[in-house]
Amino acid sequence: MERFSLAVVGAGAAGLMAACQAAKGLGPGRVALLEGGPKPGKKLLATGNGRCNLTNLHMAPGHYHGDAALAAPLLSSCPPERVLGEFAALGLLTRTDPEGRVYPRSLQAAAVLQALWGACEERGVVLLTGRPVERVSPQKGGFLLEAGGGLWAKKCLLACGGAASPRLGCGGGYALAEGLGHTVTPLRPGLAPMKCPKKHTAPLKGMRARARAVLRQGGRQLSAGSGEVIFGEGTLSGIVIFDLSLHLTGPGEVVLDLAEEMTKEELMDYLCQLQKERPTLPVRDIFSGLVNLRVGQQRAKALGLLGEGPLSSLTMADLGRAAQGLKEWRLPVEPGEGWDSAQITVGGVPLAEIRVETMESKRQKGLFLAGELLNVHGDCGGYNLHWAWATGLVAGRAASKGGEGC
Ligand SMILES: Cc1cc2nc3c(=O)[nH]c(=O)nc-3n(C[C@H](O)[C@H](O)[C@H](O)COP(=O)(O)OP(=O)(O)OC[C@H]3O[C@@H](n4cnc5c(N)ncnc54)[C@H](O)[C@@H]3O)c2cc1C
16 A cells, blocks of 8 residues: 555645645655646636736735634735745745736736646655545554545645536535544635626626625625626626625625726716716717716616716706616626536635634644635635635644654
8 A cells, every 4th residue: 555644635725835845855755746637736727817817915904704703824924924924935936916816927827826836746756646545544544545545644734625617627525624523614616706687687697897895695795896797698797896705605796886096076067067078979879988888878877867868868867866776776686506616615614613722623633734625715806815725834734743654
C-alpha cells in the first residue's frame, strides 16, 4: 500500500497551496495530492473569466459571511500581502485594479496554476489524478483513504471544495467530512444569477446598466451594493447581483436606483431642464442622457411614458413619476436555478469544529480542512480564492509539523 506523511484530498486552490507548503517542510515523496478529476486546478483555470482574480487588497471582515467572525483571526494573520508574498516567492507577479482586485500580471489563470503546481512538482508532491477519494477512515495512527485502491497517510487534509459548478470539480467532500465526525450546515448556491420574470428582463436581454441595488425580503432590507446589472432572459446577473444573491433565501425584490449619484430633487431638476431645453424630444427618450438607451426606453414604457409625443406634453406629475421610477425600480426576484451557474457554496463545515490557528479538526486529530468546504464564503472580487489560499497555507504548514515519517 502507498504510504505518505500527508494526503491532501483535492487539487484545487486550497489543496495546491496546502500541498506546496507542506512539501516544503516534509520533503520529496511525502505528500500525496489526490484529485478526482483528470487534472489539477480545473476550477482555478475558470476563475475570473480565465484571468483569476486571486485576492483583494480591500480586505475587510464585512466581505465574508457564514462563520466570518470565527474566520477573522485567520484572515488577519494571513492578509493579501502575505498571500501575494507567497506567490511572488513562486515567481508570480500581479497587477491590481482600482477596486483592489488582484490578478496575475499576465491576466492568465493558467499562470497561477503553473506557479503552484510547478512548486509542488519541484518539492516532490506526488500527484494522483483520476483518484476520487470515496472514504477516509482513521486507522493505526493515521488515515486509510479509499481511492481506487487503498492509500495510507499519517495525516489527512480535506480541500475538496464545494458543490458549486459541479462540471469543474468532482465533489464528495461533505460526505468525507461527515464520515470523519463533522457536521455540515444546509448548503445553497451562492454568487449566482437571480431569477426575475421575463416580462421585466427579456426585452433587455444582454443590456447592462450601472445601478445601486437594494435587496429586500419579507419587507426587510437584507443587503445593498452598487455596480453593473446585467439583464438576461428571466435573470439578473453582474457582480452586484451575485453579491446580493448570498443573502437571498426565497422570493424577494431588488430595487434598482439607476441614478444613484443624484438625489430625487436633482433628478427632477434635470428632467425639468431637459423639458425646457428639448421640448420636442420624444417622450420615450426621456432617460437617454442618463442610462443605457434600451433600458431607458423600456423604463419609460413601463412607467406609462409612451410614444413619439414630445417631452413638452408631460406634466409635472409625469416628470415626478419618471424621477421616482428611475430611482426606485422594483423587480421581483428569486434565488437562481441551482448549482450549475453558482460560483460558490453558501454553507459547509462549521468553523467552530476547527482550530483556526492550524485548520486542524477539533473532532479528529491529524485531520485538517481548508477552502470552500468550510462554512465561510466571500463576496465577488477575489475574497473566495483568498480564503482558499489562506486556509490552504495555514493548514499545509501546520500539517507538515511533526508529520514526518509514514
Ligand atoms: C466560474 C467561476 C469563477 C470564479 N472566479 C473566482 C474569482 O475570480 N475569484 C475568487 O476569489 N473566486 C472565484 N471563484 C470561486 C473559487 O473558484 C472557489 O471559491 C475556490 O476555487 C475554492 O477553492 P477550493 O480549493 O476550496 O475548491 P476547488 O477549487 O473547487 O477544488 C477542489 C478540488 O477537489 C477535488 N475533489 C473534490 N472532491 C474530491 C474527492 N472526493 N476526491 C478527490 N478530489 C476531490 C475537485 O475535483 C477539485 O479539483 C469562481 C468560481 C467559479 C465556479
